[in-house]
Amino acid sequence: MSVDEVGRWPSRVGSRVLRRFVETRELTLLVLIVAIIVGMSLASPVFLSLANFRAIAIGMAPTVIIAVGMTVLLVSGGFDLSVGSVLALASTVTALLLLSGASIPLAILGALALGVIIGLANGIVVTRIGVNPLVATLGSMSIARGIALVLTEGFSLINLPPAFGWAGRAEILGLPFLLWVALALVVVFDLAMRHGSFFRQLYYIGSNEKAARLSGLAVDRVRTLAYMLSGLLAALAGVLLASRLMSGTPTAGNALELQVLAAAVIGGASLRGGEGTVLGAFLGVVFVALINNAMTMLAVSIYWQMIVTGAVLVVAVALDMLVRRGDE
Numbered sequence: 001m002s003v004d005e006v007g008r009w010p011s012r013v014g015s016r017v018l019r020r021f022v023e024t025r026e027l028t029l030l031v032l033i034v035a036i037i038v039g040m041s042l043a044s045p046v047f048l049s050l051a052n053f054r055a056i057a058i059g060m061a062p063t064v065i066i067a068v069g070m071t072v073l074l075v076s077g078g079f080d081l082s083v084g085s086v087l088a089l090a091s092t093v094t095a096l097l098l099l100s101g102a103s104i105p106l107a108i109l110g111a112l113a114l115g116v117i118i119g120l121a122n123g124i125v126v127t128r129i130g131v132n133p134l135v136a137t138l139g140s141m142s143i144a145r146g147i148a149l150v151l152t153e154g155f156s157l158i159n160l161p162p163a164f165g166w167a168g169r170a171e172i173l174g175l176p177f178l179l180w181v182a183l184a185l186v187v188v189f190d191l192a193m194r195h196g197s198f199f200r201q202l203y204y205i206g207s208n209e210k211a212a213r214l215s216g217l218a219v220d221r222v223r224t225l226a227y228m229l230s231g232l233l234a235a236l237a238g239v240l241l242a243s244r245l246m247s248g249t250p251t252a253g254n255a256l257e258l259q260v261l262a263a264a265v266i267g268g269a270s271l272r273g274g275e276g277t278v279l280g281a282f283l284g285v286v287f288v289a290l291i292n293n294a295m296t297m298l299a300v301s302i303y304w305q306m307i308v309t310g311a312v313l314v315v316a317v318a319l320d321m322l323v324r325r326g327d328e
Helices: 003-023 025-043 050-075 083-099 103-131 133-152 162-169 177-195 199-205 209-214 220-247 258-265 277-299 302-327
Strands: none
Touching: 003 177, 025 199, 025 277, 050 083, 050 177, 050 199, 050 220, 050 258, 083 103, 083 133, 083 258, 103 133, 103 162, 103 199, 103 220, 162 177, 177 220, 177 277, 199 209, 199 220, 199 302, 209 220, 258 277, 258 302, 277 302
């Protein structure tokens, strides 16, 4: 072994360790989740209580739903910063329609359609006009949040029909209905991403857009559909949140896009596209939710929770970049 090879050996070993970590991301997250549960059960007897786990499940359900759409979009090579604002706008629009006398199904469909329209607009601006996804979705984030605040003048809309609260308070087999919806979406879209021919295109497009175009794939159409799915699921999360809170809240979902991105990237998705699984994103959401819950129980300031979430996102992206650099 030459002197140069000896000097590069630690770097190669480090790269292999990082690559192994990334390749087994889902298994690693499971181990970390179990470690957090065991550690917190020793630190706080309340942590393992049914009430605490129920609170965690209800709180993370909207994030899981949005993370599904975000993962699909990240795999295609895009991302969406407007999801938190779309959630808030869907929540307020649903409440406004209900208070104006619309039926519950019509109010829900109206909010979901609005989410699809916003996703379509994002997709067109990004794929047809060529605006950078960061700028495009940052703009739609501001617009959607602004509309929600204008429609409500900054106040929450209450006194919604009691029947609308069924989804927010119902339980099936002892688990909240919100969690069942989130889990169903995780299972369906994880299987679709692994085995569905349409969704497999997302990986080709995200990995090498130029090659995907040359092979005849409708790159712009597929990516636009991914943006529409992201908008639809963000709106669905907003409707379910309105049902749980029994109010339309224009300030809901503030900074939620950071949590969703962190969870998806922690779960194995790459900001460069072409990688990621819905199951990994779900485990990422659970991981972040457990960390936040643990810090709350340990009386850590909510501001520190924001710092930790941001730090976890940076570390996850840095690890992904280091592994990619080692492969080059």
